[in-house]
Amino acid sequence: MDTTLVRRIAAPFIAGSLATGILAAPSEAAPAVWTAAWGASPQLPSTGFTPNWSQEGFSHQSVRQVVRVTKAGDLARIRLSNTYGTAPLRITGATIARTTRGPAVGQGTVRHLTFGGRRSAAVPAHGELRSDAAPLKLKRLESVTVTLYFAGTTGPATFHAQGWADTYRANGDHRADTSGAAYTGSTQSWYYLSGIEVGGGKGGRTAREPAEPSCGTPAEGGIIVFGDSITDGFGSTPNTNHRYSDALTERTGRPVVNQGIGGNLVLNDSAWFGERSTARFERDVLDQPGASTVVILEGVNDIGFSEAVKGPNPPPTYRPAPVVSSGELIAGYRALIGAAHDKGLKAVGATLLPFKGSDHWGPHAARVSNEVNDWIRRSGEFDAYADFDRALAAPSDPDRLSPAYDHGDALHPNDAGYRVMADEVAGVLGR
Incomplete structure (x- = not known):
């Protein structure tokens, strides 16, 4: 593995994207x-x-x-x-x-x-x-x-x-x-x-509210879902709380915080789609009080933007679009896993969803997505993994998102697909 690359990717955790810190109100009793x-x-x-x-x-x-x-x-x-x-x-x-x-x-x-x-x-x-x-x-x-x-x-x-x-x-x-x-x-x-x-309140409950559902207890801590537009909820019905993070908190009874950004990348900053995941991980995941688990789903844009810009009239939002290898993406995952473990968080990986037929698909993206998904399943470096790739695949073609779960662009799930994702993560977490 390229140790120079790992050091470069991990550097934001040392410098900290929150170098200025979060100011706490001085008069507040904790x-x-x-x-x-x-x-x-x-x-x-x-x-x-x-x-x-x-x-x-x-x-x-x-x-x-x-x-x-x-x-x-x-x-x-x-x-x-x-x-x-x-x-x-x-x-x-x-x-x-x-x-x-x-x-x-x-x-x-x-x-x-x-x-x-x-x-x-x-x-x-x-x-x-x-x-x-x-x-x-x-x-x-x-x-x-x-x-x-x-x-x-x-x-x-x-x-x-x-x-x-x-x-x-x-x-x-x-x-x-x-x-x-x-x-x-x-x-x-x-x-x-x-x-x-x-x-406030025992376990965070109000005096008039019954105990949390048996499928989740406060001792298990909160879940941070971290990723790109699929985590962010692109394609879900507006004003209905139908993102996969919403379905996950309903399914498990545990607090869930959504830290997805549409178009976000693991390895590169974007003026449109936020700081790279390795730079924003400290602020968006490690600084969330009460969290015990992070679910990481990201990488399809890193490998897909380079395919998308080959098409006619690619949007300017798809740049930067370097050709990214599976090794580079895995180095990024390792930096995130290490940062989560250093904070005492369980790191759950998620395989990239099928996306054949989308503007992100092409020979390079197809090969790298398979290599990355195989690594997530077999390496054992994540504490556990959710296999979205298999859970949402079309029965007739495992490289395609099932029509039952497709928002319409062959890339993003619909409300039903987001519920399947939540069920997959809940199953991994034992709920």
């Missing part, structure tokens, strides 16, 4: 347990797949974002990211509340968040910030709404492109509104919000 209950990996402001507000940012506006938490608790705090900001991000105020429908929230559930005891805060350029704890009893799989108000002008916004859920915008300060009437604009991306963590 609760017994915090668990990551939702997450979204930050991305550089860009055009994205669908219209979004990342490049224009916000000015004298409120942004309301709806997410589903995968853990119950008595306390909640949010995590804000200004990873790609070149100046401090000034938050005039923020609230968290239970969701009712669309941008509306429940009467009596709005909690004003504080940061070091103050309602306003500044997130440093290239930094992150957690709020203080807010008392809000949440059930597992309950939707919550986070509203950020910016009295000034933010400039381009650190965001997550593919949310598969509506985010709302209103002119002026509407952070405490229970009605959603002022929120007349919407996109399907998330802005600045990169995590929600819950705490």
Whole structure:
């Protein structure tokens, strides 16, 4: 193995993509347990797949974002990211509340968040910030709404492109509104919000909620699913929580945090699709409280972009597109496995799904995908593996995604395919 390559890939773990650290509110008394209950990996402001507000940012506006938490608790705090900001991000105020429908929230559930005891805060350029704890009893799989108000002008916004859920915008300060009437604009991306963590209550349960399902216990810890657009949920039905991460938390009863980025690569950074996985692994996986397992599904873009750019009118988003060998990709996996083990996390590998017939397919990609999948199955270097390749293959052609599970591009699953993926991982985890 090329040890020089391994050192180059592993270097981000030493330098740390969070060199500036995550600022903790100094006045907060640490609760017994915090668990990551939702997450979204930050991305550089860009055009994205669908219209979004990342490049224009916000000015004298409120942004309301709806997410589903995968853990119950008595306390909640949010995590804000200004990873790609070149100046401090000034938050005039923020609230968290239970969701009712669309941008509306429940009467009596709005909690004003504080940061070091103050309602306003500044997130440093290239930094992150957690709020203080807010008392809000949440059930597992309950939707919550986070509203950020910016009295000034933010400039381009650190965001997550593919949310598969509506985010709302209103002119002026509407952070405490229970009605959603002022929120007349919407996109399907998330802005600045990169995590929600819950705490309090025995095992993170509220006093009124029954114990977690027997198929999962708090002692098993949370699961981070890490990867590209398939992990991110491309092809799932918007506003329905039908990503494979959603099905996995429903199937296992364990907290699951989705850290997929559409188009992400193991070995190369992309202006469109985020930092390479080895550079963002510390921030997106190792810094998630309460996690015990990471499921890694990534590599189809590393080997597929070089095939896609050979076609007519390839999109500019498919570059860089070097020809990547199985050895280089395996070296990247080894760096991720080593970093997970150093943190005490179980590393579960996932074979690449069938993708014959997609724009990522070609002779080189076919050969390398088979070599990589064989290594994942036989090497024993992952603690366990989920065989998505075989679970979602067409009966008539193992190189093709089954028509029953194909979103329509021969690359991404549909809702049914994502449920099969969740069942495969749950089976590997013994649930």
